[in-house]
Amino acid sequence: MSEVTPEIVAEHGLKEDEYQRILEILGRAPNLLELGIFSVMWSEHCSYKSSKVWLKTLPTTGDCVIHGPGENAGVIDIGDGLAAIFKMESHNHPSFIEPYQGAATGVGGILRDVFTMGARPVANLNALRFGDPEHPKTKQLLSGVVAGIGGYGNCVGVPTVGGEVNFDPGYNGNILVNAMTVGIARTDRIFTSKASGPGNPIVYVGSKTGRDGIHGATMASAEFAEGTEEKRPTVQVGDPFTEKLLIEACLELMETDAIVAIQDMGAAGLTSSSFEMASKGGLGVELALDKVPCRETGMTPYEMMLSESQERMLIVLKPSREGLARRVFEKWDLDFAVIGRLTDTGRMVLTLHGETVGDLPIDPLAEAAPEYERPWEPAPSRPHIDAAEIPPPADLGQALVTLLGSPDLCSRRWIWEQYDHMVMADTAGRPGGDAAVVRIHDSDRALAITTDCTPRYCLADPERGGAQAVAEAWRNLTAVGALPLAITDNLNFGNPERPEIMGQFVGCIKGIADACRTLDFPVVSGNVSLYNETNGHGIPPTPTIGGVGLIEDLAATATIAFKAAGEAILLIGETTGHLGASLYLREIAGRHDGAPPPVDLAAEKRVGDLVRGLIVQQAVTACHDLSDGGLAVAVAEMALAGGLGATLGQPDGGLPLHAWLFGEDQARYLVTAPAAGVVLEAARQAGVPAVCIGETGGSGLTLPGTDTISLSTLRAAHEGWMPAYTGA
Amino acid sequence: MKARVHVTLKPGVLDPQGKAIEHALGTLGFTGVEGVRQGKVIELDLAETNPAQARKNLHDMCEKLLANTVIENYAIELDGQSAP
Amino acid sequence: MKARVHVTLKPGVLDPQGKAIEHALGTLGFTGVEGVRQGKVIELDLAETNPAQARKNLHDMCEKLLANTVIENYAIELDGQSAP
Amino acid sequence: MKAAVIVFPGSNCDRDVTVALRQSMHAGGGGEPTLVWHKEADFPAVDLIVLPGGFSYGDYLRSGAMAAHSPVMTEVARRASRGVPVLGICNGFQILTEAGLLPGALMRNAGLRYVCKDVHIRVESSQTVFTSKYETGQTLRIPIAHHDGNYSADDDGLARLEDGGQIAFRYCDNDGSHSSAANPNGSARNIAGIFNETKTVLGMMPHPERLADAQLGGTDGRPLFDGLIEALS
Ligand SMILES: Nc1ncnc2c1ncn2[C@@H]1O[C@H](COP(=O)(O)OP(=O)(O)O)[C@@H](O)[C@H]1O
């Protein structure tokens, strides 16, 4: 094996002091295989070295939490002896390099994180951020990523039920592809990666190992530079068919008592999976690398240990259950090989044809993993902009049409029609609403699921933006009548070695923690993606929040569509006409400044609890939360969904009309009801502002101070942009 | 001028399709079949009559659209002549 | 023995992929491109060493699995030799 | 009444169609559909065989091509020839054409993209075991979800289908007219589903099992299962 030179150490992304620590731990120089293992285990991706100290500040406990962060995915109790298991994960860099396969393997990876814990995956979501639509790469990236997500999810037969998409020049060189999976398991059948029982066999199942993505994990931690092209061969190809077989085979084996511990091979494949199982159990492992099923001949131990080939799992079995397990995997035509055993030495010993090729202590390596308190600078605060300072548009109706047809607000139908969002026949709330509603199979109960983040708020004020992302997820779940339970987060940022970027990270975390605490909405899993930066340009801070809530009775939910003519439209929550950092400001006034809307978490909770109560009592006929684009956009979306128009009256109070229509004040909902009285009375009792603003009916939308805009005009604008852009 | 472009996965890149075909051939009783890989052929009629220029255009088409050079190789065939 | 099977749509069968490629080439500014058709190539390593027998086996594989003869034609190439 | 749902590696609507069948069976007198693994060539006698949707063998090579050669398919063909009704939905339809139990082929969608959405289809004949609970000419709202649903056959083949009354469903507008705008995938003559000559085998791209339950937003698919259970009990 070649000698380890300083250049090789640097190529492995290890700093000088990190290498010194390796020498101390081993008491000698590592060989190349050992160096490779240290490098992936200590990469940002696997060790969370820049983020760990801050992640510890997030609230992770609550009545519903069974397993918080630290497992492959978070686990919460959803009653009836069932648990929801979920997580979100990024595949940003691979998707930029090869959008189809990058996105596809992102879906595959997050699915494995969930079914490895014993859950049947029941829903996928995806949160996507692309660059400026005018940027030459954006169109292909959008088409490729969407095709890849669909190509994988459709084939494995898990419905893709929701997500979000933004376009911003800040992502020109670094798109974000965050994939989330939600699964359901029995609470008495949850599997973890904690190994036990020295002597127990370690079994490799799934696809064969190839030379895929070697050093993918370190690549994901390295800032992009010109010359990215050379790293291309590190892209993996996904095989969703094998993943489908792997899901079925693992779930079948999980019905037996054969499994001691199980772990998917994600980033840093065999290395991190075996390492993690042993480390959690305080044990050692011995792996005979010649037993590893390989796709190519002549693969070296280094390649086997660092390969990121997809669709593979590592299982610790009870010794007497090998035959049973083998039969299950052979039935599904999957590779099955006993490649090693647990030991009580606390060391990872790797052999090839009986000869030791690597020998590392497990705990010291894990404990000595670097952890940095990186310096940070708080983001400069932006002034509040008074609505009166912002000029009204020439034509309010035209402004609405423009907004509805803008890249960030137009319909996402072009995307979700490429996803099978109905397979498994439990999708009760399809894409296009505030949250997806997925029935818990064989029951009248359901999970509500959403992903949310408003990066332009996070850029303007990280702390407020972080809190807003959580609040919006909570609000979207509430808007379908669900009780929000817990979140997963996917924290996407630039280079943490820059204090201003670290300041964004710290600010967002503070905001998230605060909102989670007030809304009783703990973080149970998550993922951090740093170094999303090209040539010194970092992405806007993007802490994506994936929220899960519970619906006790599918008969008592709400959708956004207007249901009948002649119903009252009510605005619940306080409206101040906040236009700073709004889409109106950006798309109509051409300005990107101002503080984002204040986030009053106590009000958020008060208003949401009221609205949820009204939905559960079936006192309202439709519900939609207000977010991007404000009141006017929300009314238009409700009208389009229902194929029914509305007329809004002149508002009371002295707000400029455009601020009332397009302001993005938080903690607000629109509901409809056959009569306004019940809702107004309930709001009065709850101490929540509520006002009847108009009535449903007709085939167009009449806003105060405008001519009626026909639904067909609105629909053409809303549905038109994305198909026209992508050339479909 | 007629042209054909062969697009194949780079060596070492996983080919799930090829793998599945190999497996299916095995279950159909065809033994002794290995290393199955699936690729694409794209046939085109070009107005261009100069072979050198045609080849150059095809090369550009491959780089821009026909092949995904991250994971695929391509070969150009003109009028039945293999690429050099 | 290495073999290649070309599977192409029969003339007259509409080829949506070929059409889409032709259109995309046009929008990328490649003019004078017509009649684009997309087919498949399947590469195989055969244990069989007798060319006649190999060809016969490949023919069976095509009829049974590799081609859908309702809409597709196939051609067999052995060791770089074109089909007769 | 006994029904078998065949499970191929990569099938993913096997459970969905089982749930829909069970619902109609329970309403119509009882029984449980049986799931049959594709390697079980000698499964018990049943009154109905269903090939579910999904991505058998990943839809690699061609959709349905490899599943058509599964051991179980020889037996399915034998029973079909004896008149046991066979229903293929989506991937099941693709498998039936690849196996030669139905004519024609399902090619890549004309738009080249996977499409998942509700469409309208027109019932072309209610005189079959599959469609007896519908009216001829009735318009249904049923979801599609496929990448390869573009039905293709040569002109003679299409003429035979028309003449033999073998077209089961066509894509249509919500008022029942067969416009090309209503055709989601480029299928010849807006064909969404076809019968064999004896009308005992039905292949269809739309998924009736996905709208057979009011909680999922519609029940237009349910009469297909109710009708089968009634006719076969
Ligand atoms: N990438 C995507 N994949 C699937 N569905 C999406 C995607 N992006 C948006 N959607 C769906 O489109 C609808 C509108 O999204 P969005 O405007 O982000 O909602 P909201 O503002 O209520 O959070 C939602 O139902 C969402 O799930």
Ligand SMILES: [Mg+2]
């Ligand atoms: Mg919403």
